[in-house]
Amino acid sequence: MKPTPLYFVWDYGDVDRRFWAEHLEAWVPARIIDSHTHMTNPAHQVGPVTEEMRRQIWVNEVSQPIGAEDAERCIRTVFPGRQVTCLAMGSPSLSFDIEASNEYVRTECLKRGWQSLALLKPQWSAERVAEELAKPGVVGVKPYYSLIGHSPNTRDTYLECRIFDYLPHQALEVLNERGAWVTLHVPKADRLPHPDNIRDIREIRRRYPNVTLVIAHLGRCYTEPHAREGLPQLADDTGLYFDTSAVLNPAVLRIALDCIGPDRLLYGTDNPVFYMRGRRQWQGRAYVNRTNREFFFNKEREAPEVEARYTLYMYEDLKAIRDMGEEFGLARRQVDAIFHGNAERLLSRVLAAKGRNG
Ligand SMILES: [Zn+2]
Secondary structure, eight states: OOOEEEETTEEEOHHHHHHIIIIITTTSOSEEEEEEEEOOOGGGBOSOOOHHHHHHOHHHHHOOOOOHHHHHHHHHHHSTTOEEEEEEEOOOSTTBOHHHHHHHHHHHHHHHTOEEEEEOOTTOOHHHHHHHHHSTTEEEEEOOGGGSSOOTTOSOTTTTSOHHHHSOHHHHHHHHHHTOEEEEOOOSTTOTTSHHHHHHHHHHHHHOTTSEEEETHHHHOOSHHHHHHHGGGGTTOTTOEEEOTTOOOHHHHHHHHHHTOGGGEEOOOOTTGGGOBEEEEEETTEEEEEESSOOTTOOSOOOHHHHTTOOBHHHHHHHHHHHHHHHTTOOHHHHHIIIIIHHHHHHHHHHHHHHHTO
């Protein structure tokens, strides 16, 4: 069959159809909430992605804005026969008009019965945060350290900051009062295990217990050492949640299932980036992305017969979750919890609180 275009340079072809049929069709739940996905209207881009940025990190090279219609079309292609809803957010970068971007995501989500997170400007006053949370369709916020200030040539100027630098107390007070959702991407080159991150997450949980706090990408623990050092430290907090988005590593998922457990994990894709084709490999505290296209980050190519078997990163991710779930003997109910039950429970709690706040 002819490949179907997906997004950017990626398409969906026979390799992917076969992969789905062989590994996923019988296992992926009928209902899915993608609790971490990005949508952006290209018209809201206000600054260019420079060559320097593209070379800095692979994400910059493969991420292109995806509008809501395309996002929906891609979802229908990659999850055949599934009922999928999204918790969506814009691109957390000051290269986009944040206000316009939030409004776009909110209204497009409303049309589809999806929910949205507003990108949080750290400079917003408490009133401004409250105003955003009151809008229909907004269940919470997505803070990000690159929203602290504009730096045209890197997303990492503020990488070493503290969480409270981009998720300030004045915002947290309102988020707590409203019982809102926060998807938190942690800072630091050392990722989740950095002592400041562990301390700050515990402080948020202690001072702002009504916030539904979801740590994005398992705390950016993409490698086994990061997961081993970070996740057990937060294992005891039964009110703290994690999304699995962008984590393709079976060893990390094994640690997450072991110390966080299926009742506190939320499936997310981090799409559109994970429509990329290829596979990821890990060594120590580093990972490398393999793909079949020419990119700056992809200098060391694999053999053509290996590349020919590449499927979408998001399919590799789903298969890793399946493999680890089977290793743990997860019941169907627990798989369903990861794919929609947990997110559904948290969303109804947040929506109930939103209703009470009018
Ligand atoms: Zn993301």
